[in-house]
Amino acid sequence: xxxxxxxxxxxxxxxxxxxxxxxxxxxxxxxxxxxxxxxxxxxxxxxxxxxxxxxxxxxxxxxxxxxxxxxxxxxxxxxxxxxxxxxxxxxxxxxxxxxxxxxxxxxxxxxxxxxxxxxxxxxxxxxxxxxxxxxxxxxxxxxxxxxxxxxxxxxxxxxxxxxxxxxxxxxxxxxxxxxxxxxxxxxxxxxxxxxxxxxxxxxxxxxxxxxxxxxxxxxxxxxxxxxxxxxxxxxxxxxxxxxxxxxxxxxxxxxxxxxxxxxxxxxxxxxxxxxxxxxxxxxxxxxxxxxxxxxxxxxxxxxxx
Amino acid sequence: xxxxxxxxxxxxxxxxxxxxxxxxxxxxxxxxxxxxxxxxxxxxxxxxxxxxxxxxxxxxxxxxxxxxxxxxxxxxxxxxxxxxxxxxxxxxxxxxxxxxxxxxxxxxxxxxxxxxxxxxxxxxxxxxxxxxxxxxxxxxxxxxxxxxxxxxxxxxxxxxxxxxxxxxxxxxxxxxxxxxxxxxxxxxxxxxxxxxxxxxxxxxxxxxxxxxxxxxxxxxxxxxxxxxxxxxxxxxxxxxxxxxxxxxxxxxxxxxxxxxxxxxxxxxxxxxxxxxxxxxxxxxxxxxxxxxxxxxxxxxxxxxxxxxxxxxxxxxxxxxxxxxxxxxxxxxxxxxxxxxxxxxxxxxxxxxxxxxxxxxxxxxxxxxxxxxxxxxxxxxxxxxxxxxxxxxxxxxxxxxxxxxxxxxxxxxxxxxxxxxxxxxxxxxxxxxxxxxxxxxxxxxxxxxxxxxxxxxxxxxxxxxxxxxxxxx
Numbered sequence: 139x140x141x142x143x144x145x146x147x148x149x150x151x152x153x154x155x156x157x158x159x160x161x162x163x164x165x166x167x168x169x170x171x172x173x174x175x176x177x178x179x180x181x182x183x184x185x186x187x188x189x190x191x192x193x194x195x196x197x198x199x200x201x202x203x204x205x206x207x208x209x210x211x212x213x214x215x216x217x218x219x220x221x222x223x224x225x226x227x228x229x230x231x232x233x234x235x236x237x238x239x240x241x242x243x244x245x246x247x248x249x250x251x252x253x254x255x256x257x258x259x260x261x262x263x264x265x266x267x268x269x270x271x272x273x274x275x276x277x278x279x280x281x282x283x284x285x286x287x288x289x290x291x292x293x294x295x296x297x298x299x300x301x302x303x304x305x306x307x308x309x310x311x312x313x314x315x316x317x318x319x320x321x322x323x324x325x326x327x328x329x330x331x332x333x334x335x336x337x338x339x340x341x342x343x344x345x346x347x348x349x350x351x352x353x354x355x356x357x358x359x360x361x362x363x364x365x366x367x368x369x370x371x372x373x374x375x376x377x378x379x380x381x382x383x384x385x386x387x388x389x390x391x392x393x394x395x396x397x398x399x400x401x402x403x404x405x406x407x408x409x410x411x412x413x414x415x416x417x418x419x420x421x422x423x424x425x426x427x428x429x430x431x432x433x434x435x436x437x438x439x440x441x442x443x
Numbered sequence: 444x445x446x447x448x449x450x451x452x453x454x455x456x457x458x459x460x461x462x463x464x465x466x467x468x469x470x471x472x473x474x475x476x477x478x479x480x481x482x483x484x485x486x487x488x489x490x491x492x493x494x495x496x497x498x499x500x501x502x503x504x505x506x507x508x509x510x511x512x513x514x515x516x517x518x519x520x521x522x523x524x525x526x527x528x529x530x531x532x533x534x535x536x537x538x539x540x541x542x543x544x545x546x547x548x549x550x551x552x553x554x555x556x557x558x559x560x561x562x563x564x565x566x567x568x569x570x571x572x573x574x575x576x577x578x579x580x581x582x583x584x585x586x587x588x589x590x591x592x593x594x595x596x597x598x599x600x601x602x603x604x605x606x607x608x609x610x611x612x613x614x615x616x617x618x619x620x621x622x623x624x625x626x627x628x629x630x631x632x633x634x635x636x637x638x639x640x641x642x643x644x645x646x647x648x649x650x651x652x653x654x655x656x657x658x659x660x661x662x663x664x665x666x667x668x669x670x671x672x673x674x675x676x677x678x679x680x681x682x683x684x685x686x687x688x689x690x691x692x693x694x695x696x697x698x699x700x701x702x703x704x705x706x707x708x709x710x711x712x713x714x715x716x717x718x719x720x721x722x723x724x725x726x727x728x729x730x731x732x733x734x735x736x737x738x739x740x741x742x743x744x745x746x747x748x749x750x751x752x753x754x755x756x757x758x759x760x761x762x763x764x765x766x767x768x769x770x771x772x773x774x775x776x777x778x779x780x781x782x783x784x785x786x787x788x789x790x791x792x793x794x795x796x797x798x799x800x801x802x803x804x805x806x807x808x809x810x811x812x813x814x815x816x817x818x819x820x821x822x823x824x825x826x827x828x829x830x831x832x833x834x835x836x837x838x839x840x841x842x843x844x845x846x847x848x849x850x851x852x853x854x855x856x857x858x859x860x861x862x863x864x865x866x867x868x869x870x871x872x873x874x875x876x877x878x879x880x881x882x883x884x885x886x887x888x889x890x891x892x893x894x895x896x897x898x899x900x901x902x903x904x905x906x907x908x909x910x911x912x913x914x915x
Contacts, residue, residue, distance in 0.1 A: 145889050295900045300858070
């Protein structure tokens with residue numbers, strides 16, 4: 139029995155060391171989307187204007203360009219695949235340290251108000267679960283996963299994988315500096331295969347406006363407004379050829395315009411003329427680099443207005 | 444509920460704890476509740492099928508027990524037909540409806556295909572075969588009917604082996620589960636080793652190999668000949684580790700309750716003939732087919748052509764048992780043909796004292812034949828299976844091809860590297876036992892078990908992948 143206990147303790151020690159090491163290393167990542175998460179959670183850096191949302195924020199808002207034009211310190215915190223439902227914990231945490239007068243821009247594409255059924259790239263969030271905001275937000279999407287990751291001994295270790303190791307390896311080998319901007323331009327042209335597939339699925343193309351997600355967004359905005367933070371909601375461009383119909387788009391637009399009553403600015407680019415320019419997109423919801431730069435200019439003009 | 448899930452760990456610990464505190468005379472009920480709960484976790488409705496199958500076979504076996512053998516036949520047929528009926532309705536109906544449609548189109552006969560939209564009940568092929576073997580054994584006076592309905596129901600639904608075997612015979616399992624021994628430390632220790640071994644096979648090896656295999660087999664036309672060869676070799680080890688891993692965990696879990704399930708795999712890839720392969724692969728199923736299909740058909744005690752026919756039919760049915768798809772039928776037919784050819788050419792297997800060179804040649808040859816079968820077993824359709832074989836045979840091979848899946852569908856260099864490493868490790872580990880290299884036998888050393896646990900945590904793929912044989 140004594141021998142067994144010794145072995146159990148030895149195994150637990152080895153696993154504990156590995157788990158702690160990987161968690162520690164994940165927290166030190168500066169680049170990649172993990173770097174953005176870390177910057178929000180483990181840094182006190184101040185910005186004048188920040189951009190929040192999924193890939194349609196990450197790939198559309200050129201923070202360097204907008205920051206230079208506005209003469210403000212800007213950073214794009216957009217994270218691929220992370221709609222408001224998943225990143226609300228990050229935004230909530232950030233608002234705690236944001237100062238009055240700061241501008242928070244939330245980019246929403248037509249899927250931006252969807253209620254997620256599963257966590258996207260959950261392995262990039264495991265090291266953050268001790269943060270109460272993150273834990274609460276992610277728990278609402280996948281309770282079992284988040285609870286087990288946080289409270290079951292060594293469960294975290296089973297969820298860290300090659301994706302984490304790749305990010306850690308890059309960071310250790312290249313030793314990069316802290317990035318100044320978070321805009322990820324996409325140098326892509328329209329992907330004809332994707333277009334054909336998506337055009338065939340027009341009926342399935344829907345905009346979403348989940349009540350729970352909207353309530354959560356409202357709560358975050360209320361919290362920020364109390365601190366004197368300014369919010370801008372941006373409905374990001376959507377490629378719309380003549381026949382293209384998007385189910386539920388009216389409800390989506392109505393939901394975001396309802397936020398104007400709180401004093402939030404809403405910029406709607408869904409029906410903007412750039413949405414008809416196929417050369418600016420690489421798929422239905424994503425602008426390429428040229429499109430993103432043009433869109434950033436338009437966004438700047440709107441702010442000046 | 445998967446054996447490699449946290450939910451199962453909780454379920455298992457709870458079942459052990461409640462078993463330990465339940466008085467001996469009620470332990471059948473405790474285990475039955477947990478076994479039904481285990482199945483209902485997946486889909487509560489389908490427990491009815493197990494209950495129906497249990498009640499019919501229980502009643503039929505009791506009736507057979509009261510009658511002389513000559514009068515038992517109607518009850519035997521009722522049991523067999525009801526089990527096969529359930530299997531046909533839920534697993535094969537649409538397959539045969541499709542086949543009928545194809546034949547009618549070919550013959551230019553108007554026929555509108557019926558479609559029965561139903562979810563395939565998990566493990567249906569396993570528990571129906573287990574209860575059928577019980578009825579047949581009662582009919583043949585090999586065992587006495589079980590009078591206690593609860594214990595019989597537990598035999599049918601015993602959770603460690605309910606959804607993917609081993610398919611246990613009543614003569615082996617029933618006396619053990621009836622004993623309801625107390626939990627003993629020595630059994631826990633042995634059971635734990637089996638579970639660790641099974642988990643290594645499943646989450647460390649099989650699920651890692653699956654990343655490469657799935658990526659290639661889901662789009663075979665995107666890849667070159669050598670990629671297809673490597674993916675097929677990986678699949679050979681994936682399915683072995685997946686299924687034998689499940690069996691090992693089942694053996695380990697049952698061992699905690701002092702029940703010794705049969706060993707389902709005995710290092711099959713060290714075989715030197717196809718017949719030896721089948722003595723080492725999915726032993727509980729191959730012996731089932733031997734005892735309840737092949738021998739009743741006449742076995743080998745008949746004229747040669749009938750012997751060949753018996754072999755071929757047995758393997759054809761075995762292929763169909765694996766799934767309602769022509770790919771499985773072809774896989775079964777290929778193995779039938781391999782065995783017949785081995786008899787025709789008087790091939791001898793299982794020669795352990797042969798020279799190493801001879802052994803290797805035979806072993807590699809058998810492995811290649813098995814690989815050919817796996818191509819059809821894994822292919823998404825018969826056409827894709829033939830396409831893969833044709834590409835392997837007729838296209839050029841280059842080393843660079845094996846790296847083409849890297850980067851697609853989350854397949855990383857690390858996956859390829861680890862896959863090769865674990866396969867070599869597994870072969871070395873099994874070779875130590877197969878060839879009796881005593882120095883390298885490691886399974887019983889606590890230090891190695893501890894390392895096994897660490898390997899599972901650090902190198903396991905935990906994305907809730909189902910065991911392949913669950914679908915059968």
